[in-house]
Amino acid sequence: MDKLVIEGGKSLSGTVRIHGAKNAALPILAASLLADGExxxxNVPHLLDIEVMLNILSRLGCQTRHEQENVIVDTSSANSFHVPDDLMKQMRSSIFLMGPLLARFGEVNIYQPGGCAIGERKIDLHLQGLKALGAEIQEVDGQIHCKASKLIGADVHMDFPSVGATENIMMAAATAQGTTTITNAAREPEIQDLQNFLNQMGANIIGAGTDTITIQxxxxxxxxxxxxxxxxxxxxxxxxxxxxxxGCVTLTHCNPAHLTSLIHVLKRAGVQIGVCNDIMNISCMSRPKAVERIITSPYPSFPTDLQSQVMVLLSLADGFSVMKETVFEGRFKHVNELAVMGADISIDLNCAFIRGVQRLYGATVEATDLRAGAALVIAGLAAQGKTIVEQVHHIDRGYDHIExxxxxxxxxxxxHTPVLKQLDLAN
Structure with a gap:
């Protein structure tokens, strides 16, 4: 496996362009099955998850190309509704294919999806939504078979504002007969992006970004x-x-409106942030201040996907902070790795109690999931000495060459790539 070797202690400085959103691109790629053609x-990044999704689409009969940041998917030759088990296990987002395949072929075969081990993530809300639209669902030996001769619009209430389930129902309902209303829908920007893409293809959807989405x-x-x-x-x-x-860093091609909760937290920590259209300037010349309490929750609240990274900041802040994780119960695995680097963090159920230390120290640590891996890279950048981050494939799922x-x-x-892997690539 590749590893990242970091010599820490350097202040970051300069300008960087932010690449396209993994969590927007994946459902959009799945939704491409709803149209027949190219x-x-x-703005599609080169990530392991994107590669897996394109591989799945190819196995379903589509023609795909990914050159630089452009992706072409020709769905005219799609001929299968069976998502291979080996690819399902590599990525949880493969679940997005249920709605589009059901809408296109009238049935779909999938398996329980894989992905990062950050806690239980049931797909029951996906299945309940598709059932409401008229799908018949059978589960046998880990395989899920959905069938519907015709999808009919319905009122769907989400017990929890699940992003994936909201998007799956949107895609299935886009060509269903009649009107579908999703209440208690997730509100993330990626859902708005999916709505905009579907409408660009001719769908009639309103309300994404609010808790009620209507699909005609x-x-x-x-x-x-x-x-x-x-x-x-x-x-x-x-x-x-x-x-x-x-450091002092400028971000371009970003959307500050999508980062309101993080901006608020960073400003409380004493970070200076300037915003102008799609450009942000970030600077912090002195030790950050502790933030008394941060609670992760669905958008627009503080995102669980930034919890581990912010914990690195708080571990070096002046004072005592508390982080409460309410979305995934298995998302504190990075704490033990940060402790190896000198962080003072204790866990009680879903709360992390963080006492800031003066510095972190380089060590060999392991990325246990995508965002935990990113946090360890940040810790290595700030730490004194050399940090080695192993299991980098987790990070590659969501960051286009983070190094x-x-x-x-x-x-x-x-x-650092193992020699055997380099020889394999050469052959």
């Missing part, structure tokens, strides 16, 4: 060209890294 997407089913959707929104979690990661290293991103800002960070 869909052109721009249409007969056909048509291929289109579309630009994916910037990745707010990547932007937030860079912002936090700038603050942790007491190059930080190299542009002056970080001393290198990717």
């Amino acid at each position: 869909v052109n997407l721009t 089913g249409v007969t056909h959707l048509f291929p289109c060209s579309y630009e994916v929104i910037p990745d707010r979690i990547v932007a937030g990661t860079v912002m936090i890294a700038a603050a942790v290293t007491r 190059k991103l930080f190299q542009k800002l002056g970080a001393d960070i290198q990717r």
